[in-house]
Amino acid sequence: MGDKLIKEEKFKNFINGKWTEPTSGQYTDVINPANLETLVQVPLSSIRDVEIATQAAKIAQKKWALVPAPQRAEVLYRVGLIMKERKESLSQLLTMENGKVIEEARGEVQEGIDMAFYMAGEGRRLFGQTTPSELKDKFAMSVRAPVGVVGIITPWNFPIAIATWKSFPAVVAGNAVVWKPATETPIMAFELAKIFEEAGLPKGVMNVVFGAGSTVGEAMIEQEDIRVISFTGSNEVGRNIAGKCGQRLKKVSLEMGGKNAVIVMDDADLSLAVEGILWSAYGTSGQRCTACSRVIVHESVKEQLEGRLLNEIAKLTIGNGLDESIKVGPIINQDGLDKIKRYIQVGKQEGAKLLTGGYVMENGEHARGHYFAPTLFTDVTSDMRIAQEEIFGPVVSLLSVSSLDEAIEINNSVEYGLSSSIFTRDVNQVFAAQRDLDTGIVYVNAGTTGAEIHLPFGGTKGTGNGHRDSGVAALDVFTEWKAIYVDFSGKLQRAQIDVE
Numbered sequence: 001m002g003d004k005l006i007k008e009e010k011f012k013n014f015i016n017g018k019w020t021e022p023t024s025g026q027y028t029d030v031i032n033p034a035n036l037e038t039l040v041q042v043p044l045s046s047i048r049d050v051e052i053a054t055q056a057a058k059i060a061q062k063k064w065a066l067v068p069a070p071q072r073a074e075v076l077y078r079v080g081l082i083m084k085e086r087k088e089s090l091s092q093l094l095t096m097e098n099g100k101v102i103e104e105a106r107g108e109v110q111e112g113i114d115m116a117f118y119m120a121g122e123g124r125r126l127f128g129q130t131t132p133s134e135l136k137d138k139f140a141m142s143v144r145a146p147v148g149v150v151g152i153i154t155p156w157n158f159p160i161a162i163a164t165w166k167s168f169p170a171v172v173a174g175n176a177v178v179w180k181p182a183t184e185t186p187i188m189a190f191e192l193a194k195i196f197e198e199a200g201l202p203k204g205v206m207n208v209v210f211g212a213g214s215t216v217g218e219a220m221i222e223q224e225d226i227r228v229i230s231f232t233g234s235n236e237v238g239r240n241i242a243g244k245c246g247q248r249l250k251k252v253s254l255e256m257g258g259k260n261a262v263i264v265m266d267d268a269d270l271s272l273a274v275e276g277i278l279w280s281a282y283g284t285s286g287q288r289c290t291a292c293s294r295v296i297v298h299e300s301v302k303e304q305l306e307g308r309l310l311n312e313i314a315k316l317t318i319g320n321g322l323d324e325s326i327k328v329g330p331i332i333n334q335d336g337l338d339k340i341k342r343y344i345q346v347g348k349q350e351g352a353k354l355l356t357g358g359y360v361m362e363n364g365e366h367a368r369g370h371y372f373a374p375t376l377f378t379d380v381t382s383d384m385r386i387a388q389e390e391i392f393g394p395v396v397s398l399l400s401v402s403s404l405d406e407a408i409e410i411n412n413s414v415e416y417g418l419s420s421s422i423f424t425r426d427v428n429q430v431f432a433a434q435r436d437l438d439t440g441i442v443y444v445n446a447g448t449t450g451a452e453i454h455l456p457f458g459g460t461k462g463t464g465n466g467h468r469d470s471g472v473a474a475l476d477v478f479t480e481w482k483a484i485y486v487d488f489s490g491k492l493q494r495a496q497i498d499v500e
């Protein structure tokens, strides 16, 4: 079992600064999707483990909030340094548990490193506002206060980046964290917890409880002392969490699915568009929330684009992402593979034309692993399910249009609103598109992926509930605005009444 990079046979939870066996005594296997080997076992924790972690976090948070923010930030800075030092081993582990190719794994780890240094800087800012009072000899200001204990629930497709987008701002703002990573990808969580420990984070400020969403995740929502839930994952689970948090008047931040499109106009640089589509559609085997799964192309360049895409798709190498020559890795698990297969049937039944792919790769080097051939459908119309629903695999639907207005209308016709992109050389089209595309992220002359950590990350409509990860916007999730009035007049001054 395992690999030389993984020293443990069984992971433990990280609670109150100690590596702790789950009270349930239960574990499940973590499988490498590239070769189906078992990497390690991970706890299936119980509700009791969540209670213990929450209480530890509650006690630790009180002290942590009193540590000056620049000192809290120094811990994050050390986290960044350790991550940088271990970038290669972390990246390899990430490829092993998640399947994404090593180049992308390095990119994801780098995102975490960037976030550490960025949020470390925030320790010396955490800006509030001063504002004039309406009364004489009175001072008014608003400051960011930590919310207390924060619950973080993360998906398997970005096991370390998303965790850093959430936990780093939470920690620098003076909160303590209970984090439940996805059971498919616990290795990054285990490594990040070790790094926090080595960086000198006081015990109890970061707690990792491994286990199933239906047990650990739900138990986190039930905990009165967890004041915020920050969730990234599927729409179905997110809606369920939103309902439960709503009932409990608990703040909740939701980042969910996408059905992202690349628009290719008739004046586009087609070579660049092909590169952008390839990278954002088939990179991570299409298992990104921002993955391009629709190409909306101007009818006058449709055939040319199809031809070029087919040429390039044929060159994609598919296999174990630890091999540097591989461009497309495996699908995370059998459920993911089955879902993609079902959508291929749906697409065919709906009358879309399958140009390439559409099958599970089961022979030769692909026999042991979850591999799906990069797929391109054309003659897709916007009402088809394959053009509306998130497939989460290397499947692209090509739709043709005769104008920018039509392209924007089709882009905006889906339930989601995460990312979109347009390829054009016309500056007027650029400005019209950035205004009218209804997604939280818009790219011009680039694919739908490639977010940078100092900008807000998230989407509109069914993608989320208005909050953002990353950037300073993330601080809004993990802090409360507190208004402070200091009256130095020596007498009772009543707002609205004693105004001269």
Ligand SMILES: NC(=O)c1ccc[n+]([C@@H]2O[C@H](COP(=O)([O-])OP(=O)(O)OC[C@H]3O[C@@H](n4cnc5c(N)ncnc54)[C@H](O)[C@@H]3O)[C@@H](O)[C@H]2O)c1
Pocket (backbone or CB within 6 Å): 153, 154, 155, 156, 157, 158, 162, 180, 181, 182, 183, 211, 212, 213, 214, 216, 217, 218, 232, 233, 234, 235, 237, 238, 240, 241, 255, 256, 257, 258, 288, 289, 290, 390, 392, 418, 457, 458, 459, 463
């Ligand atoms: N918008 C974004 O920022 C973003 C980023 C990455 C992934 N995603 C989305 O995530 C999805 C893929 O990830 P996934 O398959 O891990 O999603 P998922 O919803 O199945 O799981 C996400 C997390 O929620 C937990 N969970 C499951 N059921 C739960 C419950 N009842 N209560 C509480 N927690 C529960 C899971 O264990 C996991 O940790 C895709 O839809 C993708 O678009 C969104």
